[in-house]
Amino acid sequence: MTFSIVARSADGQAYGVAVASKFLAVGAVVPAAEAEVGALATQAHANLGYRPQGIALLRTGVTAAGTVAGLVAADPGRAQRQLGVVGAGGDGATYTGDACPDWAGGVAGDGWAIQGNLLTGPQVIDAMRDAWLDLSGDFAARLLGALRAGDLAGGDRRGRQSAALLVVAKGGGYGGGSDVLVDLRVDDHRDPVAELGRLLDIHTMLFGRSDPADLLDLDGDLAEEVAGLLTAAGYPPGVGDLDTALAAWAGVENLEERLAPGRIDPVVLAHLRTPAA
Template identity: 35%
Template structure:
């Protein structure tokens, strides 16, 4: 694989020298496959990407709630991300926004870019000098694109996976598309990094609310397997967060339901078990809570110290003697 990567860079360097575009070599060499997509039910928008390149998610995937998403790859011009989003926010549709940026880019024939807006409109560009196999397919609510692929079946396989998994949540649907690309042959050089971002259909007030999901695998032997694991963990913690909100509202039964859902996804996680035990204790169900506490303490005694500290913070409401008996 290292030899292939070296030869690819060497050959491209020769091409650029002959074509008078040496500046392109300064751009990140993120040949890859990606999808921009929208969920017709929720309005959420996403970018999913995988490449044999370090930290591909940091340069390829861009999104803004209430505006749209962008994937910029091949010899990456990162400006397509923020500038494309700005143009769409100003009212340009994806075709207009992409056309404006391509007209300003002397290296456009080395670019591969896809835009998607809140209405599900898409626009994509695959430059003539993108390394084969390179192609894109765009439709309502999605665009799939790839370059430097092992074969020409990969982009159609991505489209098929997107259309066949419409019932899945958007992030899981995007993951299926990436997995389909890999199963069809994937990047000629192999795999290294992957990412998924999801943004909402409405604009947000605070920057920390911008992304509903923001997962990156920067360097891994099996980036899609790791991305799948992280997505599962992220879903588990969504349940945990809802459980915490229910606890704040003193809705113990709701908290137990949410914590239980989290544990189903991530049963080996001690923290998820722990807060379930706390919710049980706070609802007066100490007989159910105690065995869970004891199993956790056996794994890691630091949780005893955590338990000692909770009453003063108002998070564990049991009699003092019962607390002593629990952590002795």
């Protein structure tokens, strides 16, 4: 009922799962991940017990292949299960039970595993693998790119309904207060993978971080422009108080994660310059 990718980032600091299906709220069922430990996807006739049990095995240092072997060996319903796992190092691992509905299968490599069932054909998995290996840059965007490739190659042969993206990294969550870097779900939509992409774009704008080298000093003409824009938006700065006014505006716009005292993120500036802002 599903196609998914589980992966570890190139630097080993993040783990993630991207998944899509003709199934309501697939993100509530398939993905699991823990920072500095690993990630997994349980699907077909999903065994939700695989999620805590698999993470527990990975946490103790069991490999991805060992985790898959341990989970399915203890499961009398293994023939109907499909599973993908990545751990803190080495290759990912994937498993497809003999009773999973056609087309079903998976592939795995260094730090990734891709699997699907009830697919239009093996080209879905091939397209996801090729996209994952060809793409570079932002980890969440790579996961989404692989999912999008599978969707465009045919995806679930029953159609489309939901998609989800989960990425974890130590201290990567909002304000550094959690390890959940990205947790986006499209539970019921005609084109869920495209909608997931739209949500990820918004998430990146609001919560991403620009390279410190790209931040702009808030002085001279730029400071005057920003002060004018803030005033027009209803946040007039007092003398020498541009940072406070900018922070007040950014808090309303949910851009507070991109603030830097005495400087401005180009993404924040672009949003401030947008009439709708």
